[in-house]
Amino acid sequence: xxxxxxLLYSVLSLNLRLITIDGPVxxxxxxxxxxLAEKLSFHFFDTGVxxxxxxxxxxxxxxxxxxxxxxxxxxxxTRFEFVPAGGPRLAVMVNGEEVSDYISAPEVERNVALIxxxxxxxxxxxxxxxxxxxxxxLVMAGRDIGTIVLPDAxxxxxxxxxxAERAKRRxxxxxxxxxxxxxxxxLAELEQRDHNDITRAVSPLRPADDAVVIDTDGLSLExxxxxxxxxxxxxxxxx
Ligand code: C5P
Numbered sequence: 001x002x003x004x005x006x007l008l009y010s011v012l013s014l015n016l017r018l019i020t021i022d023g024p025v026x027x028x029x030x031x032x033x034x035x036l037a038e039k040l041s042f043h044f045f046d047t048g049v050x051x052x053x054x055x056x057x058x059x060x061x062x063x064x065x066x067x068x069x070x071x072x073x074x075x076x077x078t079r080f081e082f083v084p085a086g087g088p089r090l091a092v093m094v095n096g097e098e099v100s101d102y103i104s105a106p107e108v109e110r111n112v113a114l115i116x117x118x119x120x121x122x123x124x125x126x127x128x129x130x131x132x133x134x135x136x137x138l139v140m141a142g143r144d145i146g147t148i149v150l151p152d153a154x155x156x157x158x159x160x161x162x163x164a165e166r167a168k169r170r171x172x173x174x175x176x177x178x179x180x181x182x183x184x185x186x187l188a189e190l191e192q193r194d195h196n197d198i199t200r201a202v203s204p205l206r207p208a209d210d211a212v213v214i215d216t217d218g219l220s221l222e223x224x225x226x227x228x229x230x231x232x233x234x235x236x237x238x239x
Contacts, residue, residue: 016154016235017137019228020145023159024205025193026166028216028224029141032159035225037088037139040232044088045132047142047149050080050125051116052103053092058115059107065114075124082132088139090132113193119202143197146208155235157228158207161216163190 019042021033030046037044057078063070078094085091091100102108115121129149133140142149146156161169167187174181197205207213212231216224 016232018133018150018153019139019155019157019232020150020153020208020211021139021141021157021159021228022143022146022205022207022211024143024161024163024166024190024197026170026190027159027161028169028221029159031221032224032228033139033141034088035221036228039225039229040137040139042088042137042139043084043090044139045082045090045129045141047125047129047140047145048112049100049103050092050128051112052108053080053094053099054078054121054125055108055112055115056099056102056105057094059111065111065118068118071115071118072120075121080128113196117200117202122202143205144203146211147206148203151208155228155231156208156211157231158211158213159216159224160213163187163194165217166190 019036021029023029033044033046036042054075058071058074061074063074065071079096081093082090083093085100091098126149129140132138133150140150146153146158164187167183167190170190171181171183171186174186214224214227
């Protein structure tokens with residue numbers, strides 16, 4: 001992976017290696033990050049995956065969010081590896097086990113935010129995310145990547161969109177997948193998750209001071225990625 005990175009530096013004279021994409025739920029961080037990574041031949045990691053993977057592990061050994069001390073001990077005794085998962089995407093292996101198929105399960109969905117807000121669990125996840133970032137050219141997406149995880153990243157992007165627009169996108173996605181959803185319940189869930197993300201004590205969702213905020217209302221996926229690529233090229237030619 002390093003070789004590819006060094007090659008990019010020299011062939012494209014790309015003077016940037018780490019790009020962060022933060023933003024609220026359902027703003028399109030993963031779709032944008034994946035396409036951007038593909039265009040740059042970078043890797044892509046959605047940090048929600050490590051919190052979901054750890055939550056799956058915890059539940060599988062019988063822990064719940066109230067078992068704080070045991071969860072902290074488990075976080076420290078668990079081995080995480082980041083492995084290619086098709087295209088630029090990276091998956092997380094936990095103690096040598098590939099669990100991607102289980103991390104969207106309803107019980108993970110219900111517990112992940114409660115486990116992710118335990119400060120010592122976060123510390124461990126953040127140090128793993130930083131470790132991976134030393135090893136490759138990377139687009140990393142999440143909520144606290146530009147502010148906490150990689151404050152020295154080369155380019156920080158914060159995606160925003162109105163809650164109505166995000167609910168529309170999420171609702172369309174669910175209907176296309178054949179799920180039985182109502183627009184009003186999708187909207188209410190997003191409003192609740194926004195509130196949790198913005199008001200939580202540890203690593204609340206906010207743009208880093210040096211992030212470029214892109215309002216994606218009315219923009220297509222390609223237009224958002226083109227905007228970010230323009231920033232990449234601006235920085236490339238600035239040195
Ligand atoms: O983005 P996704 O919905 O997969 O994230 C799952 C959960 O992981 C979020 O609801 C949040 O509680 C937690 N998370 C976090 N910090 C991140 C990414 C995700 O706390 N950088």
